[in-house]
Amino acid sequence: MRKMRIGVIGIGNMGSAHALSLFKNEIAGAELTALCDAIPERLQWAKETFDESVQIFDHTEAFFASSSFDGIIIATPHYDHPELAIRAFELGLHVLCEKPAGVYTKQVRQMNEAAKASGKVFSMMYNQRTNPLYLKLKEMIDAGELGEIRRTNWIITNWFRPQSYYDSGTWRATWAGEGGGVLINQDPHQLDLWQWTTSMMPKRVRAACYFGKYRNIEVEDDVTAFVEYENGATGVFVTTTGEAPGTNRFEICGDLGKIVIEDGKLTFWRLHMSAPEFNRSFTGKFGQPEHTVIEIPIEGKESAHNGIIQNWVDAVIEGVPLLAPGEEGINGLMLSNAMLLSAWTDNWVDLPIDEDLFYEQLQARINESQSKKLISHETR
Amino acid sequence: MRKMRIGVIGIGNMGSAHALSLFKNEIAGAELTALCDAIPERLQWAKETFDESVQIFDHTEAFFASSSFDGIIIATPHYDHPELAIRAFELGLHVLCEKPAGVYTKQVRQMNEAAKASGKVFSMMYNQRTNPLYLKLKEMIDAGELGEIRRTNWIITNWFRPQSYYDSGTWRATWAGEGGGVLINQDPHQLDLWQWTTSMMPKRVRAACYFGKYRNIEVEDDVTAFVEYENGATGVFVTTTGEAPGTNRFEICGDLGKIVIEDGKLTFWRLHMSAPEFNRSFTGKFGQPEHTVIEIPIEGKESAHNGIIQNWVDAVIEGVPLLAPGEEGINGLMLSNAMLLSAWTDNWVDLPIDEDLFYEQLQARINESQSKKLISHETR
Numbered sequence: 001m002r003k004m005r006i007g008v009i010g011i012g013n014m015g016s017a018h019a020l021s022l023f024k025n026e027i028a029g030a031e032l033t034a035l036c037d038a039i040p041e042r043l044q045w046a047k048e049t050f051d052e053s054v055q056i057f058d059h060t061e062a063f064f065a066s067s068s069f070d071g072i073i074i075a076t077p078h079y080d081h082p083e084l085a086i087r088a089f090e091l092g093l094h095v096l097c098e099k100p101a102g103v104y105t106k107q108v109r110q111m112n113e114a115a116k117a118s119g120k121v122f123s124m125m126y127n128q129r130t131n132p133l134y135l136k137l138k139e140m141i142d143a144g145e146l147g148e149i150r151r152t153n154w155i156i157t158n159w160f161r162p163q164s165y166y167d168s169g170t171w172r173a174t175w176a177g178e179g180g181g182v183l184i185n186q187d188p189h190q191l192d193l194w195q196w197t198t199s200m201m202p203k204r205v206r207a208a209c210y211f212g213k214y215r216n217i218e219v220e221d222d223v224t225a226f227v228e229y230e231n232g233a234t235g236v237f238v239t240t241t242g243e244a245p246g247t248n249r250f251e252i253c254g255d256l257g258k259i260v261i262e263d264g265k266l267t268f269w270r271l272h273m274s275a276p277e278f279n280r281s282f283t284g285k286f287g288q289p290e291h292t293v294i295e296i297p298i299e300g301k302e303s304a305h306n307g308i309i310q311n312w313v314d315a316v317i318e319g320v321p322l323l324a325p326g327e328e329g330i331n332g333l334m335l336s337n338a339m340l341l342s343a344w345t346d347n348w349v350d351l352p353i354d355e356d357l358f359y360e361q362l363q364a365r366i367n368e369s370q371s372k373k374l375i376s377h378e379t380r
Numbered sequence: 381m382r383k384m385r386i387g388v389i390g391i392g393n394m395g396s397a398h399a400l401s402l403f404k405n406e407i408a409g410a411e412l413t414a415l416c417d418a419i420p421e422r423l424q425w426a427k428e429t430f431d432e433s434v435q436i437f438d439h440t441e442a443f444f445a446s447s448s449f450d451g452i453i454i455a456t457p458h459y460d461h462p463e464l465a466i467r468a469f470e471l472g473l474h475v476l477c478e479k480p481a482g483v484y485t486k487q488v489r490q491m492n493e494a495a496k497a498s499g500k501v502f503s504m505m506y507n508q509r510t511n512p513l514y515l516k517l518k519e520m521i522d523a524g525e526l527g528e529i530r531r532t533n534w535i536i537t538n539w540f541r542p543q544s545y546y547d548s549g550t551w552r553a554t555w556a557g558e559g560g561g562v563l564i565n566q567d568p569h570q571l572d573l574w575q576w577t578t579s580m581m582p583k584r585v586r587a588a589c590y591f592g593k594y595r596n597i598e599v600e601d602d603v604t605a606f607v608e609y610e611n612g613a614t615g616v617f618v619t620t621t622g623e624a625p626g627t628n629r630f631e632i633c634g635d636l637g638k639i640v641i642e643d644g645k646l647t648f649w650r651l652h653m654s655a656p657e658f659n660r661s662f663t664g665k666f667g668q669p670e671h672t673v674i675e676i677p678i679e680g681k682e683s684a685h686n687g688i689i690q691n692w693v694d695a696v697i698e699g700v701p702l703l704a705p706g707e708e709g710i711n712g713l714m715l716s717n718a719m720l721l722s723a724w725t726d727n728w729v730d731l732p733i734d735e736d737l738f739y740e741q742l743q744a745r746i747n748e749s750q751s752k753k754l755i756s757h758e759t760r
Binding site (some may be wrong): 009134150151155157160161162163164165168206208210213215222224226228232236238240242243244245246247251253257258260267269271275278279280282283284285287288289291347 | 439461530594616618622627
């Protein structure tokens with residue numbers, strides 16, 4: 001059977017790693033056939049690294065015109081993701097897109113529609129979905145082990161980034177270059193896992209976002225968001241790039257107990273009787289359902305980026321189900337957009353958000369952005 | 381030297397325990413000389429339990445008229461605390477008041493003014509201030525071990541209360557009887573410790589409070605509050621009586637690291653260089669200050685209620701400093717009032733709060749309260 005031919009567009013940190021994985025045959029059934037980037041140093045690196053089996057392009061037009069691949073991996077700056085994906089779908093190509101799906105949901109919705117119309121295989125690089133901790137969490141929640149979910153709480157503050165990080169690219173942490181800060185750059189995985197593991201999207205969001213609080217940047221580097229779900233449950237999401245050493249603790253409470261993921265461990269406080277049932281039957285004054293604390297054994301390894309690429313290739317070749325369907329990329333982005341919009345309007349934001357209002361508000365900030373140069377032009 | 385003579389007003393759960401401690405001479409330098417309650421069963425219990433050295437009153441007037449004590453412990457329902465304390469200060473008595481200081485800050489402010497005018501020794505029953513974990517935390521923060529505080533986060537959800545608890549008194553969890561729910565009844569200690577250990581009061585609060593969400597009650601049983609401090613720090617406080625087994629985890633982050641109190645342990649993530657200093661000097665792209673994780677040894681035992689009574693007595697007799705000055709009772713109550721007011725107005729609430737507005741809003745709820753009988757009349 002012929003191998004799936006893959007082109008990688010954008011060979012910065014992530015794209016170059018994906019290209020190497022493919023080139024080294026780490027992905028069964030796939031081969032790297034083309035690369036595209038606009039930055040001379042990267043092109044030079046590519047010429048020195050790959051052989052003649054890989055075509056190298058410095059322009060998107062020529063890359064797409066080459067017809068040298070069946071699918072592409074998009075690893076360009078965020079803003080370009082939807083546009084490139086739409087182009088690919090129109091050409092009948094499969095797409096694996098780096099996170100985030102895009103910067104604003106309005107555009108990502110168009111990408112999803114193009115994907116659907118094309119019938120091609122569309123996946124998001126949500127490599128954390130291969131993390132056995134979150135796979136197990138989702139499996140347990142799906143199996144009803146927590147019962148109805150009542151509260152979620154994710155403190156994800158271990159994203160310390162020094163000023164030198166932000167200063168390493170003029171596009172970094174600018175409205176024009178990235179379209180956001182910690183939410184769009186560092187948190188996409190958590191924003192995805194938060195709703196993916198629980199199968200619950202909030203119905204409304206209220207967030208406090210602080211812009212350039214810890215660093216000399218124009219976007220948000222500190223966020224606390226409160227959410228309400230359809231079933232009455234509530235949730236909190238706290239994140240920042242200003243704290244050290246920070247915390248990564250995800251707590252989910254349900255009628256049947258509580259799960260906490262922290263320090264690479266998944267701990268389950270399992271009630272022997274559901275809290276509502278205990279409440280109905282208990283006649284004493286003080287009392288609560290008994291529980292057992294269990295550290296759930298976690299089996300398997302995180303297959304990470306290669307795992308997602310392999311899954312995408314297997315979906316194309318063998319029709320296996322996608323672990324991270326591309327259309328789901330809009331969910332985490334919706335949360336991040338809602339948080340910013342809530343802060344900008346100092347108000348509750350209902351989901352789905354008013355996508356035009358968000359776009360308008362974002363555009364106003366892009367127009368005033370200090371970014372010297374739009375990175376989105378660098379890869380064209 | 382003559383012992384300090386103490387009268388206890390209100391001998392329900394807490395008052396009866398304090399009376400017994402005094403009667404059994406567990407408090408050096410103090411003696412129980414009088415009790416007051418209006419409930420026949422309690423008076424009967426008192427007659428059977430104490431001897432003739434303890435005068436028993438069924439009415440406040442007679443109790444105060446007896447002049448048989450130098451100070452009183454107030455353990456009546458919440459609403460009566462300030463009124464009784466003010467009466468006592470006017471009579472030149474020392475006061476130790478059970479938490480909460482009262483139900484609304486307007487009245488508590490009057491109590492504080494009366495205390496100041498009297499020159500008498502006024503303490504609050506903040507027995508959790510004797511908990512070595514929080515004493516150590518305060519000591520570390522006061523000593524600057526965390527540097528400037530940047531974030532606080534208290535998840536205090538291990539207050540599971542079944543419906544049978546709420547049904548055990550017609551006054552329970554009613555606006556007229558208690559003036560609130562989990563914030564006024566279960567959380568006063570945490571609301572006190574939150575600001576006492578950090579020496580920081582928020583400057584504004586935004587909270588979502590849910591009334592009768594988990595139980596058939598009219599007051600709040602689920603709260604998530606977000607706060608901003610003067611120095612730019614933020615905080616989150618999450619509490620409910622509906623969850624089992626719940627969580628009690630207090631995290632405080634500063635420029636020099638992080639402290640978490642959970643499961644009876646105090647853990648310190650100590651940075652080797654402050655985060656701002658690292659940020660200023662680091663020139664690489666990715667990097668963060670090194671840290672050491674230390675479980676801080678906790679010495680001493682929680683002297684609890686007796687510890688606070690002893691401290692109050694020692695303050696009266698020997699002039700030792702109070703661990704829980706009565707005037708500080710308004711701080712935790714201010715936070716709880718602010719959270720309710722924020723939920724009622726669906727808006728930010730600046731601190732100090734608009735006390736008249738809070739009182740007005742509370743009064744409106746009292747007027748519509750389902751409470752059959754005001755407990756405040758039961759002890760008069």
